[in-house]
Amino acid sequence: MDSTIHAPVAAADDDQLRAVELAVEAVLFAAAEPVAPRDLKAACEDLGEIDQALLEQALGRLEERYRDRAIELVRSAGGYRFRVRSRFSATVQAAQPERPARLSRALLETLAIIAYRQPVTRAEIEAVRGVAVSSGIMRTLQEREWVRVVGHKEVPGRPALYATTRGFLDDLGLKRLEELPPLDQIRDLADVASDAGLSLAPPEAEEDTGPGTNQRLDFDVADAEPEPDSRSGSAHS
């Protein structure tokens, strides 16, 4: 229907698009972890000029291609990966019945505090939980590569500052920390002051009591650079 002039060009584009699509497919299946878009582009460098639009087109085609299949293309903090669709989880579990151990409440609470309060010291975590945090838990979180040390607080003893990693988000299928379920709001005393027969001024954030009542989710891990300490420069030496 269009002029024949455009046909060969379209065909060439189509070949290139298909080549990119297959290259990306190969890379994603070969990788154990999510692959960043720039690494996907690097894989296609022999296929001509690959711009963002072309890459996205190829990813779109892949997504389409697997629409009715047992796996899906997903994007999380670290990049793209193929994942078994959740409706086949039971099938996979039947074939791999050895389930990973459940995470203890102590570990989950510690992880939650790090996730929502990062960067945070161990003493600050302990202050929130009201009990000591065992070394085993901190090591396990780091071995699992969900948590890492991003710097040291410039107070006596220079305690380590912990933050969550990109792998933590990847394991939960999240792109950014903001996608975590929001923290419950802490209710104000004023709400119930009358019930309790008290007349109290509404509490305001106390700057010096350390971790306040406000949530802090100002990290964009997706854009974070690979250097572990990129955000903590000011906290360093």
Added chain:
Amino acid sequence: MDSTIHAPVAAADDDQLRAVELAVEAVLFAAAEPVAPRDLKAACEDLGEIDQALLEQALGRLEERYRDRAIELVRSAGGYRFRVRSRFSATVQAAQPERPARLSRALLETLAIIAYRQPVTRAEIEAVRGVAVSSGIMRTLQEREWVRVVGHKEVPGRPALYATTRGFLDDLGLKRLEELPPLDQIRDLADVASDAGLSLAPPEAEEDTGPGTNQRLDFDVADAEPEPDSRSGSAHS
């Protein structure tokens, strides 16, 4: 061309065939190693009676489905698996920004546990490490031919039993497994290193420590379930 009587039957079979095809696809993509036909059948248990013919038909459809793709369905002694086609070697390499000169910590730990505790299942490795071992790591260890499956534990799901290979010993320059340093020596190193915050001194690999001085890691895996660190939170002071 045939009678209409057969049509509905064919349709029902087709639904089942497609369901089996997708279940098999899910299991193969999630697996760390080739999956034996009997395990594929077991994974499809909920989809009705699966006979050999039906399974082979589903596998045939999968093979066809990926004929023009970057991966292929291959059969080996251990069973079926998906494999990235060899013509994508350069592509996959180009995607790895800098080839890791060092092996990941998780991979090394897994390899070490297999060496000292073989034959061992993935769940047992996880219980010792305290964290999950990904299929990707198990796949890598086998592809580098440092680890292989020597059997299956006869419990539901038939988990693979992993052991180290000849190639592993060769790469370490060892003749026998018992030339690995004895465990108590490593434990001492661990204590010293953690006290001093130092990296470990390399043990003298070349020296033959002789048989009989070795120890094994006897982690009572059965007792460790389900929460490796459940007690460490509240019991700590």
Added chain:
Amino acid sequence: MDPHADANDDLERPATVETGADGEVLYRVHGEPVAELPADLYIPPDALEVFLDSFEGPLDLLLYLIRRQNLDILAIPIAEITRQYMAYIEVMRALRLELAGEYLVMAALLAEIKSRMLLPRPKEAEADEDADPRMALIRQLQEYEQFKTAAERLDALPRMDRDVFAAGASVEALEGPPPPAPSMDELMEALAAVMHRASLMAHHHVSTEQLSVRERMSSILDSLHPERFTDFVALLLAAEGRQGVVVSFLAVLELTKAGLVEWGQSEPYSPIRLRRRGAAVDDEGGVPA
């Protein structure tokens, strides 16, 4: 908490647990029944340890006491909650359960708040939140509850390798520069780290055994067939001598213990034979030998 009860007292006059005529459990501390035990505190004695384990600390216990009675954290009745908290602590101490120090610190804090609440409040401080001695504790409880809930939600998110699974394919067919080989010190360092971590966890014991047995277990398992029996003698190599026989024998015993092999003997005194447990790896015709 009973201010007169110190650790030595506890040791000398152990607390007792009795079952009363009506089947109710009576806790006695220093010979005196624990009078303040609230009626709704009843916990089967054997469940107490589990019960204590299920709390992540004093804040968690306090939160439980408050939530159980549908009370508002902001209007926490200190006197009543303190009484209940102390009762729990007494019972735990009476049963000589190992109690983390944090529980006792909290007990002291509650007692202090209770006493401060009895003091008349200076007028000018009334508008100040400091006027309420409960304030700091209330903040702490709110904050803890916030993260306790967040932890539950975090755990409920679909997680890789538990709820969802990555899809990957083998890269065996790919060519490329050889992968880095593991070096001995890297491997040992990794193992040392695992052992150190494992030693921080309960239930993990490290005992001694010859590594040669482990290696032999793998090779025997690999050489056995699930359908055919193999003579035990065939597993032995003459070149290995007496020690080789011992190692092979220990390996077979370990494999038996792990339920990985089964023994067979066609008749008494006939050769001992063994095979791998379970059916063939492959359904059609078995694995190539």
